[in-house]
Structures are given as structure tokens and as C-alpha cells.
Amino acid sequence: MDRLSLLFGLPYTDTVVVAGALVLGVTSGVLGSFAVLRGRSLVGDAIAHSTLPGVCVAFLVLGTKEVAGLLAGAAVAGLVAALLMVAVERSRLRPDTAIGVVLSGFFSLGIVLLTHITAGGNAQQAGLESFLFGQAAGLLERDVAVMAAVGAVGVAAVVVLRRALAATLFDRAYAAAIGLSTRAMEIAVTAFLVAAVVIGVRLVGAILMVAMLAVPTVTARQLADRFPHVLVLAGVVGAVVGVTGALLATRGQLPTGPVVVLVGVAVALLAVVLAPGRGVLSRRLRLARRRRTARRATALQDPATADPRTRRRLVSAGLLTTDGALTPAGRAERAAVAEHLALWRAWLDHGPQIRLRDAREPDLLNLVGTLDPEALAELRERAGLDGGGR
Known part of the structure; x- marks a missing residue:
């Protein structure tokens, strides 16, 4: 002591x-x-x-x-x-x-x-x-x-x-x-x-x-x-x-x-x-990011419906021209969003039938990044995307 x-x-x-x-x-x-x-x-x-x-x-x-x-x-x-x-x-x-x-x-x-x-x-x-x-x-x-x-x-x-x-x-x-x-x-x-x-x-x-x-x-x-x-x-x-x-x-x-x-x-x-990940502030920031992502995806599908703030962000990111037309990068991202939506709908319809390597459920916001290659190929096939290939 x-x-x-x-x-x-x-x-x-x-x-x-x-x-x-x-x-x-x-x-x-x-x-x-x-x-x-x-x-x-x-x-x-x-x-x-x-x-x-x-x-x-x-x-x-x-x-x-x-x-x-x-x-x-x-x-x-x-x-x-x-x-x-x-x-x-x-x-x-x-x-x-x-x-x-x-x-x-x-x-x-x-x-x-x-x-x-x-x-x-x-x-x-x-x-x-x-x-x-x-x-x-x-x-x-x-x-x-x-x-x-x-x-x-x-x-x-x-x-x-x-x-x-x-x-x-x-x-x-x-x-x-x-x-x-x-x-x-x-x-x-x-x-x-x-x-x-x-x-x-x-x-x-x-x-x-x-x-x-x-x-x-x-x-x-x-x-x-x-x-x-x-x-x-x-x-x-x-x-x-x-x-x-x-x-x-x-x-x-x-x-x-x-x-x-x-x-x-x-x-x-x-x-x-x-606390990172679980804290109130972290969760609010994550929710805000998801809302911005959803508004961005909706605006890419139909730029005419975008609100002024989202339009400015798309222009700043090089996805949209000042006159409201999609740039090549914007068209590529719109295709990626459409692919994600197709995979998401296919997972909701056929997810239980997809063979997974383990029992972990994939992240529905990132199916491409969290599914193993075989499961992703099967899901793409069920979604009718390129016959299952990239």
C-alpha cells in the first residue's frame, strides 16, 4: 500500500x-x-x-x-x-x-x-x-x-x-x-x-x-x-x-x-x-447516409425528380451535368443501382433457396460484397442478370 x-x-x-x-x-x-x-x-x-x-x-x-x-x-x-x-x-x-x-x-x-x-x-x-x-x-x-x-x-x-x-x-x-x-x-x-x-x-x-x-x-x-x-x-x-x-x-x-x-x-x-457503430450519434449518421444514398439512387433513375440539394451533390460528384443530363459516370452508377435492386428483389424472393458456404446472412445493402462467388452467381441467374455472369 x-x-x-x-x-x-x-x-x-x-x-x-x-x-x-x-x-x-x-x-x-x-x-x-x-x-x-x-x-x-x-x-x-x-x-x-x-x-x-x-x-x-x-x-x-x-x-x-x-x-x-x-x-x-x-x-x-x-x-x-x-x-x-x-x-x-x-x-x-x-x-x-x-x-x-x-x-x-x-x-x-x-x-x-x-x-x-x-x-x-x-x-x-x-x-x-x-x-x-x-x-x-x-x-x-x-x-x-x-x-x-x-x-x-x-x-x-x-x-x-x-x-x-x-x-x-x-x-x-x-x-x-x-x-x-x-x-x-x-x-x-x-x-x-x-x-x-x-x-x-x-x-x-x-x-x-x-x-x-x-x-x-x-x-x-x-x-x-x-x-x-x-x-x-x-x-x-x-x-x-x-x-x-x-x-x-x-x-x-x-x-x-x-x-x-x-x-x-x-x-x-x-x-x-x-461509441462507434452502436452509439446514438453513429447510428444517426449511418441513417442519414442511407437516406442520402436512397435519394441519390432515386435521382439517378429520374434526374428530373431530384430535389435541389441532391441535384447539386450529383453535379459536384460528376454524375450529372448542370442541365440535368447524366454523365457517363452517372449512367454507370445508375446501372449499378439497377443491378443492386434486381439482386435485392431476387434475394427476397429466392434467398432461402440460395446455397451459402456458411450460416451467415449477407448484408442486404451490399449483396455483391458479402455473398460468396457461387451464391452471387446463382442469385444473378435468378435475377436474370447476364445469365449469372458479370
Whole structure:
């Protein structure tokens, strides 16, 4: 920890907070990915709120605020809450109903127990409410060591089980067909979620923990398509968010948990808006290009119908003369557009009968570039274009 203090140029206590935020970011990013990708991120919220009665019961049993014991109580309560959610769902109630029932019930029990402990006058109880709102300033080096140990076990389990987990996550029927125990994989995912929550409640609190589960995966999913890449990126994003938020909080003398969450939300929003390919801006630009392409194709078919802006673009591109006649390049592009439309219509009519080398569907906007030569020749033949040749 002394080396980290020198690296960040921070006092020892602030370095402990930054290290804890780093551990939380990596762990919640990797372990929370499974819940987010399955559309079950609110289960993590329910589990986070359910840890409060577990912490209180552990304190009543132990009589002390030993971190390992309190986290064990939080883990047991989280697992019980997860099992209750599954039981409620199997009673034919909707999943959101199960989450609401368990979340409100356990959280209310935790508030009652916390009030009882506070009223009991036990001097050891001071600081238990930090599991509700988070209190990073109270972290000790041994607390970070416990968090790191739990997180390391969880991440190692993900590495070992990644293929089975991916199969269960994306295709349960296939996973069951090849002999995987989908029930065991579901239990493993739930255990990962509980582990991530247990690590984070001390730093950001039960109320804000769901953000740390969701934000890294949301950001990573905007930047990557393959599941292994999403897992790695989620861990990296979580680490960056955790460390950046902790540093900003320590410099500005602000509460660490909320600042970390605000940094994460800002990063996620930037990814949603600016991510290449998936971002809102990228999609709007792509849609605008497609609209311009459609207007251009229509204008090439009948230049007289072109609007003034499209006409100017065609003239600038050398496809149209100033008096509205197609140039040789314009006639060539018009022929290419007509060919594309003929291939597109033929694919809609005969696509299922076309023999493909693999199961990947071609891009309907670029059939010539994405179909293999044999399939393209067959499609051209069905479209009546040059007898199948170029």
C-alpha cells in the first residue's frame, strides 16, 4: 500500500480508498456482466438491499464489527434473497414482482434491525449505517484485502467456467443438450452477483451498488461484440471508473460512493452517445447516409425528380451535368443501382433457396460484397442478370 501511496501521491488513508475502488470496479465489472446481459441487473439491486439485514444479524451474533463476519452475513442474506426471488417467480408471478417483494421486504427488515441496534446503546454499532450509504473513508487495509480475496475467487471462477457460462447465458437449450447443468450455472451466476455486491456495499452502499454492476457492462457492450471482449472491457472500465471517482472524491473532499457512480454514469452516457457503430450519434449518421444514398439512387433513375440539394451533390460528384443530363459516370452508377435492386428483389424472393458456404446472412445493402462467388452467381441467374455472369 505504501507503493500505491507514492504512485498516486496520496496519504495512506486515501490510497486505501483508491485501492478499494479499484478492486470494486474490476470485480463488479466482470461479475456483474452476467446479470446485465441476461436483463437481470435489478436482481443485483434487490440483493444489494438485502445485505443490510444480513449485516445487522451478523453484528448481533458476533457483537463486533469485524469486516469478514459482517460480509459473511451480507453474503448469506444475499443468497437467501436470491433464492426467495426464484421461489416467488416460480409461483407464476412476474420477475419484477418477485424483485419488488424481496427488495422491499429485506430492506425494511434491515432498517428495523438497524434501528433496534442503534437504540440498544452498544458502542460498537457506530458505523453500521455505512453499509446502507457507503463509507469509503472507514476502509482499512485488511478490508481491502478481504475484498480482493473474494473478488479474485469470483474472477477466477469466471475464467474457469467462461465457456459453460456463455453457453447457458446465450442458449440454454443448447447448453442443456450438450450436458451442461443449467441450474448449476444459474447458481454460479447468482453467486457471482452476491460476491460483487458483498465487495461493493462497504464502499458505495446498498442503494448505489446496482450502478456499479450495470455501468461497466453497459459501456463495454457499446464498444465490443464478443462476450470475452465484453468481460475484459467491463473489468477495465470498472477499474478506471472506480479509481477516477475515488481520486476525484479525495481531491474534492466529497463522498466516494456517489462520485464513483456519477463518473460511471457519465462514462456510460458517453459510450451510448459516441461509441462507434452502436452509439446514438453513429447510428444517426449511418441513417442519414442511407437516406442520402436512397435519394441519390432515386435521382439517378429520374434526374428530373431530384430535389435541389441532391441535384447539386450529383453535379459536384460528376454524375450529372448542370442541365440535368447524366454523365457517363452517372449512367454507370445508375446501372449499378439497377443491378443492386434486381439482386435485392431476387434475394427476397429466392434467398432461402440460395446455397451459402456458411450460416451467415449477407448484408442486404451490399449483396455483391458479402455473398460468396457461387451464391452471387446463382442469385444473378435468378435475377436474370447476364445469365449469372458479370
